[in-house]
Each structure stands twice: as C-alpha cells, then as structure tokens.
Amino acid sequence: MPAKRDAYKRDTYTPDSLLTVAVRVFNERGYDGTSMEHLSKAAGISKSSIYHHVRGKEELLRRAISRALDGLFGILEEPRAREGRAVDRLEHVTRRTVEVLMTELPYVTLLLRVRGNTDTERWAMERRREFDQRVAELLKQATADGDLRADVDVRLATRLLFGMINSIVEWYRPGRAGRGATTSEEVAEAVVRTAFAGLRVT
Amino acid sequence: MPAKRDAYKRDTYTPDSLLTVAVRVFNERGYDGTSMEHLSKAAGISKSSIYHHVRGKEELLRRAISRALDGLFGILEEPRAREGRAVDRLEHVTRRTVEVLMTELPYVTLLLRVRGNTDTERWAMERRREFDQRVAELLKQATADGDLRADVDVRLATRLLFGMINSIVEWYRPGRAGRGATTSEEVAEAVVRTAFAGLRVT
Structure with a gap:
C-alpha cells in the first residue's frame, strides 16, 4: 500500500527513542487509553514498524x-x-x-x-x-x-x-x-x- | 415501558444523596469518562429521573x-x-x-x-x-x-x-x-x- 506508506516517515527509531515517544503518549492518554494506533500516529511510523522494535505496548511500559x-x-x-x-x-x-x-x-x-x-x-x-x-x-x-x-x-x-x-x-x-x-x-x-x-x- | 422500568428502583433521591452517588462515579471513572448512562446505572434510577433533579452532569460537578x-x-x-x-x-x-x-x-x-x-x-x-x-x-x-x-x-x-x-x-x-x-x-x-x-x- 504505497499510498498509505507515504503517511509514515522512514523508521529511524532506536528502542530508546521509540520509548521516549511512547512514554509521552502513555502520560498524556493514560496507559489503558493508549492503543498501538495512537503510538503509531505519535511516532509517525507504521504499527508493523513498531512491532519490529517491541512485542507490543506492554513491553514499552515494562522498559519505561x-x-x-x-x-x-x-x-x-x-x-x-x-x-x-x-x-x-x-x-x-x-x-x-x-x-x-x-x-x-x-x-x-x-x-x-x-x-x-x-x-x-x-x-x-x-x-x-x-x-x-x-x-x-x-x-x-x-x-x-x-x-x-x-x-x-x-x-x-x-x-x-x-x-x-x-x-x-x-x-x-x-x-x-x-x-x-x-x-x-x-x-x-x-x-x-x-x-x-x-x-x-x- | 414497564419491563424496563423494573430495572430501576423508585426515585427516593434528594439532590444531596444523588450528588453522593455522582461524585463517587466521577472519582472512579473520571468526570470526562462519565456519561449520564453511567450515573443512571450507579444510582439505579432512570436518566429522566436524574434530569428531574439536575440539568445534567455538569450541574452535578458544579455542586460537588x-x-x-x-x-x-x-x-x-x-x-x-x-x-x-x-x-x-x-x-x-x-x-x-x-x-x-x-x-x-x-x-x-x-x-x-x-x-x-x-x-x-x-x-x-x-x-x-x-x-x-x-x-x-x-x-x-x-x-x-x-x-x-x-x-x-x-x-x-x-x-x-x-x-x-x-x-x-x-x-x-x-x-x-x-x-x-x-x-x-x-x-x-x-x-x-x-x-x-x-x-x-x-
């Protein structure tokens, strides 16, 4: 889906820099209220790119x-x-x-x-x-x-x-x-x- | 709708006792996360019974x-x-x-x-x-x-x-x-x- 991929920037995240974004979103929306969709939007990369770094939002929470x-x-x-x-x-x-x-x-x-x-x-x-x-x-x-x-x-x-x-x-x-x-x-x-x-x- | 009315108890609330219930729900769910439906369920009376006491949830917040x-x-x-x-x-x-x-x-x-x-x-x-x-x-x-x-x-x-x-x-x-x-x-x-x-x- 090239048209959709255009909405995302190239994934240049490290586990640490992705964590910084995730923690900001968790603190703004509450951990319960944060979906992988929210994280994907905030990071500007696709959900599958996030899954390339971590197993899911609970792993991000655990690291933070x-x-x-x-x-x-x-x-x-x-x-x-x-x-x-x-x-x-x-x-x-x-x-x-x-x-x-x-x-x-x-x-x-x-x-x-x-x-x-x-x-x-x-x-x-x-x-x-x-x-x-x-x-x-x-x-x-x-x-x-x-x-x-x-x-x-x-x-x-x-x-x-x-x-x-x-x-x-x-x-x-x-x-x-x-x-x-x-x-x-x-x-x-x-x-x-x-x-x-x-x-x-x- | 008599079948539905059965789910509710008789409205014996005063503005003060209704406020007690509303504040508990606001603190549990957050004010933003509380709907009139939640208040109705917690109080055990219909939404229209609540509207008999107050104009809406913002009035309950103001009183509290x-x-x-x-x-x-x-x-x-x-x-x-x-x-x-x-x-x-x-x-x-x-x-x-x-x-x-x-x-x-x-x-x-x-x-x-x-x-x-x-x-x-x-x-x-x-x-x-x-x-x-x-x-x-x-x-x-x-x-x-x-x-x-x-x-x-x-x-x-x-x-x-x-x-x-x-x-x-x-x-x-x-x-x-x-x-x-x-x-x-x-x-x-x-x-x-x-x-x-x-x-x-x-």
Whole structure:
C-alpha cells in the first residue's frame, strides 16, 4: 500500500527513542487509553514498524518503568545511602529521589500513575511499594536512633514525605525558562529542608 | 415501558444523596469518562429521573466542586485564620485544610482531579488556584515577619506544603478499621509538625 506508506516517515527509531515517544503518549492518554494506533500516529511510523522494535505496548511500559525503577533503586546502592547514621542516609535518599524524579520525569511520572490492570502494572506497583518500604525502614531506624521525632507515626511520616516528593511531577516542567526556573538540586534542597528541618525559624 | 422500568428502583433521591452517588462515579471513572448512562446505572434510577433533579452532569460537578470550595474558603473566614501572626494563621489554615480534605474527601478529591475541559472545570481550577494563592500570601507574610525560613523560595514552599496535604487523597480511606486507623486531627497534627517543625529532632 504505497499510498498509505507515504503517511509514515522512514523508521529511524532506536528502542530508546521509540520509548521516549511512547512514554509521552502513555502520560498524556493514560496507559489503558493508549492503543498501538495512537503510538503509531505519535511516532509517525507504521504499527508493523513498531512491532519490529517491541512485542507490543506492554513491553514499552515494562522498559519505561524499568528505567524509573533502576534510577530509584540505584540510589539505595550509593555509598551515602548505605553508610552512616540512618537519618543522614535518609536525607541523602530523599535528596537523590527528588533529583532522579526530576531528571527521569516522564518515566517516574508513568510509574506513579500506573494502576494495576496488567501484570506489568502490578509488578510496577509492587516494586514501587518495595522502594517506599526501604525508605520507611530508614525512617524507622532514624526514629529508633532518636534522630527523628517520635510523635509523628513512621508510616504517616513516610507517606507525607513521599507526598511532598511525588507532587513535584504535578508542576515541574523541565526547560521552562525564565522566572522561577528551578534546578533539581534546588528543589531537592528545599524538600530536605522542609521535611527535616521544617519551614519555621527556630 | 414497564419491563424496563423494573430495572430501576423508585426515585427516593434528594439532590444531596444523588450528588453522593455522582461524585463517587466521577472519582472512579473520571468526570470526562462519565456519561449520564453511567450515573443512571450507579444510582439505579432512570436518566429522566436524574434530569428531574439536575440539568445534567455538569450541574452535578458544579455542586460537588462548590461543596469542596465552600469547605476550603470557609477556613479562611475562621477567626484563627484572620487574626494573629501570619505564621500562626498559616499553621491554622494548614491544619484545617487537612481536616476539610479528610471530612469532605470525595469532593476535594474531585476538585484536585479536574482538568479543565469544560467551563465548570476551568472555574474549579481557577478557584483552586485562588485558594492556593491565599495560602501563598500567608507564607510570604510569615517569611517577611522572619517566622519562616527565607532559604526556601515561597512559591516552592507553597507547592511542597500542598503536595504533602493533597497527597492524603491518594491513601486515606475513611472508616478503614484496625491498625493504623487515623483521625483527621492526627493527620493534621502530623502535617503541621512535619512541615513547620521538621521531622528531625533538634
């Protein structure tokens, strides 16, 4: 069908560049609401060209989620997340989680939004809970060390900390120039100050 | 059509009880994804019975959003939000915002999720921004008074504070019994302690 083929550009995608397009569409339409047709249109190549790269949209989801998870779990392997007092390791993990969220924004956004209708989504939610659990254990240890206040429940404190961190995906848009442009280091520092030292001057 | 009418129960709804059903469906399916057919099925009454109460789904949205906004803007009229140092007014507003969010959970959840495809949604987003702006002004004043740290940008601090507060809709489920059951006062206190005094023991 040469007439139809004209609608498509030559497939110069790599698995990575195709993933970039797919994640944008997943975040715009929701994973459930995205068909191979939508991906084909957004990429400007035929569905069969996409199938040349991946088995289907669930594989694209799995790759995207893996990228977010590799970034997040990688933090826990960093020396400053593994050595020293729990409270300092927790602050390091908090700071780096904000940085990874901001540098891998579309991938982490997707991870935070999946809802569990397929095996891949359920696996994503399971791994995300595992990460939250690792951070909760640091909070628990830091509280036991007497470094974190005991009058805020550990479970609740973990939720509020992640609430603050994860909300960044709602407003941060990279490359938005001008007044109020913010680097990931600035935001990470603000989160650490707010969550651990508090906004009030003491 | 008596055969069809059998599928419906007698319409004993009041505008308020119909609203409860509609808001649940809006939050489950998204406002855009909800048809009058969905509302009719969920309520167990015919579409024409629904039209007896309201002009359509946009009126149900407007009523639901108004309920959330009345709760939130009502906070700003409370004496402790109007009198005293800005930092104390801010803490009061933070505490009460958490409480209103938790007691009016489905209505505030809907407010936080609308995306601006209709006039009513755009009005909701506009009013929500107005509320955030009023809180941002309190933060600004408290910083000018020297009561809040000047090394976290006011705009960013406002976003992080609302990030923490609004994330409660992601996990709080009223009436969930047993271990970890949490009252709105406990959560409000935890948010105020975390955001203003910080998690670290000083």
